[in-house]
Amino acid sequence: MTRREKRKELIARIAIVLSLIVAGLATIFVPVYTVKTYTERQAVSALAVRRSLPIYSVATEEKKVAISFDCAWGVEYTDKLLDIMQKNGVRCTFFAVQFWVEKYPEYAQKIVDAGHELGTHSRTHSYMSKLSEAEIRDELKTSAEAIEKATGQKTNLFRAPYGDYDDLLIDTAQSMGLYTIQWDVDSLDWKNLSATEIALRIVNGAKNGSIILCHNNGLHTAEALPMIFSTLQNRGYEFVPIGELIYKENYSIDVNGKQHKAGA
Numbered sequence: 231m232t233r234r235e236k237r238k239e240l241i242a243r244i245a246i247v248l249s250l251i252v253a254g255l256a257t258i259f260v261p262v263y264t265v266k267t268y269t270e271r272q273a274v275s276a277l278a279v280r281r282s283l284p285i286y287s288v289a290t291e292e293k294k295v296a297i298s299f300d301c302a303w304g305v306e307y308t309d310k311l312l313d314i315m316q317k318n319g320v321r322c323t324f325f326a327v328q329f330w331v332e333k334y335p336e337y338a339q340k341i342v343d344a345g346h347e348l349g350t351h352s353r354t355h356s357y358m359s360k361l362s363e364a365e366i367r368d369e370l371k372t373s374a375e376a377i378e379k380a381t382g383q384k385t386n387l388f389r390a391p392y393g394d395y396d397d398l399l400i401d402t403a404q405s406m407g408l409y410t411i412q413w414d415v416d417s418l419d420w421k422n423l424s425a426t427e428i429a430l431r432i433v434n435g436a437k438n439g440s441i442i443l444c445h446n447n448g449l450h451t452a453e454a455l456p457m458i459f460s461t462l463q464n465r466g467y468e469f470v471p472i473g474e475l476i477y478k479e480n481y482s483i484d485v486n487g488k489q490h491k492a493g494a
Contacts, residue, residue, distance in 0.1 A: 282400035284410035286487030288439035288475050296472045297442040301326040302355050304447040305337050311452050312344050318459040320469040325351040325389040328373035335380040342381045347471040349387030350374050359396040366402045387411055411472055413441045419448030429457035
C-alpha cells in the first residue's frame with residue numbers, strides 16, 4: 231500500500247471514529263430531540279425557555295373585550311372619557327400611577343363611582359425589570375395602598391409601566407395577589423394619532439378576549455371612543471372591565487400571553 235493510500239485509510243478511520251463519538255454524545259446529552267413530531271418539539275422547546283408572562287388576552291368564545299386607560303400625567307380629557315363611556319354603557323379599567331392618584335384623588339374616586347376598575351400602574355412609573363425584588367414590592371405595595379386610601383377599594387390588577395417586565399416582576403406581583411395585565415391591541419394614542427387612526431387600529435385588532443391599551447390623556451382618544459364603541463357593539467361585542475374578563479383561578483397562560491381556563 232502506498233503512502234498516499236495509507237493516509238486516505240487513516241483519514242477514513244478517523245472520520246468513522248469521530249462520527250461514532252458525536253452520535254454517542256447526542257444520545258447522552260440531547261435525548262429531547264428524539265421526539266417524533268414537530269408539535270412535540272415545539273412543546274419541548276417552550277418548556278426549555280418557559281417564562282413568567284403577564285396576561286395579554288383571554289381565550290374565550292364570548293364576544294367580550296376590555297378597554298383600559300393608563301393614567302400617569304394629567305386629567306384634561308378624563309371627564310370626557312367618563313361621559314362617553316357612560317353614554318355608551320361601557321365599563322372599563324384604569325391603571326393609575328401612585329403620584330397620579332395622590333395628585334388627583336377626586337378622579338380616582340370618580341372612576342370607581344362610575345363603575346370602572348382602578349388598578350395600579352406602579353409607584354414611580356419606572357422600568358421595573360431593572361428593580362430588585364424589595365424595590366418591586368415597595369412600588370406595588372405603596373401604589374395599591376394609595377388607591378385604597380383614595381377610593382376605599384382594594385385592587386388586584388397591575389400593569390407594568392412601558393409594558394416592561396421580567397420573571398421577577400411577574401412572580402413578585404403574583405405572590406402579592408396581583409394579576410399583571412398587558413394588552414394585545416395597542417391604540418398608539420400616545421403618538422397623537424388622529425381619532426380615525428386610533429379607532430381603526432382598535433376595531434381592526436379587537437377579537438374575543440382582547441385587552442385594549444389607551445391612555446386617559448391621549449390627545450384624540452376621547453374623540454375616537456364613539457367610533458370604537460359603536461363599531462364593536464354593532465359587531466356584537468360587550469365591553470367589560472378586565473377583572474370580569476380574566477380568569478382568577480384554575481388557568482394557564484400560553485407562550486403568547488393568552489390566558490386559558492383550565493380544562494378548556
